[in-house]
Amino acid sequence: MNKNALKGNGDSRKSFKSFCIIGDPVSHSLSPLIHNSAFSSLNLNYSYIAFRVPQTELEESVYSLKKADIAGFNVTLPHKVNVINFIDDLSIEAQKAGAVNTVNNENGKLIGYNTDIHGLIAPLEKRQIDFDGIEILILGAGGSCRAALVALSEKTGIKKINIVNRDQKKLDKIISMGKELGLNCIPLNYDNNNVLKEVSLNSKIIINATSIGLNNELSPLKSNFMSEGAFVFDIVYRPVFTNLLNNAKDAGCNLIFGYEMLLHQAKKSFEIWTGLQGPLDVMEKSLFGIFGEPK
Numbered sequence: 001m002n003k004n005a006l007k008g009n010g011d012s013r014k015s016f017k018s019f020c021i022i023g024d025p026v027s028h029s030l031s032p033l034i035h036n037s038a039f040s041s042l043n044l045n046y047s048y049i050a051f052r053v054p055q056t057e058l059e060e061s062v063y064s065l066k067k068a069d070i071a072g073f074n075v076t077l078p079h080k081v082n083v084i085n086f087i088d089d090l091s092i093e094a095q096k097a098g099a100v101n102t103v104n105n106e107n108g109k110l111i112g113y114n115t116d117i118h119g120l121i122a123p124l125e126k127r128q129i130d131f132d133g134i135e136i137l138i139l140g141a142g143g144s145c146r147a148a149l150v151a152l153s154e155k156t157g158i159k160k161i162n163i164v165n166r167d168q169k170k171l172d173k174i175i176s177m178g179k180e181l182g183l184n185c186i187p188l189n190y191d192n193n194n195v196l197k198e199v200s201l202n203s204k205i206i207i208n209a210t211s212i213g214l215n216n217e218l219s220p221l222k223s224n225f226m227s228e229g230a231f232v233f234d235i236v237y238r239p240v241f242t243n244l245l246n247n248a249k250d251a252g253c254n255l256i257f258g259y260e261m262l263l264h265q266a267k268k269s270f271e272i273w274t275g276l277q278g279p280l281d282v283m284e285k286s287l288f289g290i291f292g293e294p295k
Helices: 010-014 031-041 055-067 082-086 092-097 116-126 143-152 168-180 193-201 243-250 258-274 280-291
Strands: 017-023 046-052 072-075 102-106 109-113 135-139 160-164 185-188 205-208 231-234 254-256
Touching: 017 031, 017 055, 031 046, 031 258, 031 280, 055 082, 055 109, 072 258, 082 109, 092 109, 092 116, 092 143, 102 258, 109 258, 116 143, 116 231, 116 258, 135 143, 135 193, 143 160, 143 168, 160 168, 168 185, 185 193, 231 243, 243 254, 258 280
Parallel strands: 017 046, 017 072, 135 160, 135 205, 160 185, 205 231, 231 254
Antiparallel strands: 072 102, 102 109
């Protein structure tokens, strides 16, 4: 990590603040575009860049960011859980989720937040979904799944949340967490296609909380695994139409795009860092200028 990239020049350092995102991979991230557009729109002398940080370098990188007096940073895969070990304190929401995607430097202390919680629930609330008596399927048991469970625990009447993941140890932990939040969470065997299909067909909401699709991988959920009218939410935002969302479109489902979560969590991060209202309209325009509004 180049610490000089985090510093301003000359007198501008008095008002200059630097922000970044860390993860691996991170080259696909649209967060620099979103936040730099927002900073510019409000005439803030702030800068936001991306750093690739392998898992073996996470502790050293967080230490370097703190030493360089970083104003704040986002955390993406695969660091949302492990970064907790290297920061000073957590917000209540981050404690509940056991995962962090936003860090704020508060008087020299790195405080972890989880704006993914808002990012996940806002697009669902926008669609005015009735959660009473429904079944939900979540793919993945990492930081994004944790955020989803915290968000969903605020909704009443959910019948069941089925969670599928290859890593049994991580799956067991996430099931325990969900139950502690008062949710009826059921583990699923990733390799049992028949069970996965049956559960998927019965689910009103399907959330892909994994990185499957980021490199155009095929989703384990085919179009005949989904019921017409179900809400299918893929947190992967690039490409806009993942294989999962294309399959969902073929099945007549309601699509929820990954960029929607990206925008809402970014708005919350922006507000934590600046104390200002996040300019969601500016953030949206910065994205649609790249790939156009999906249809």
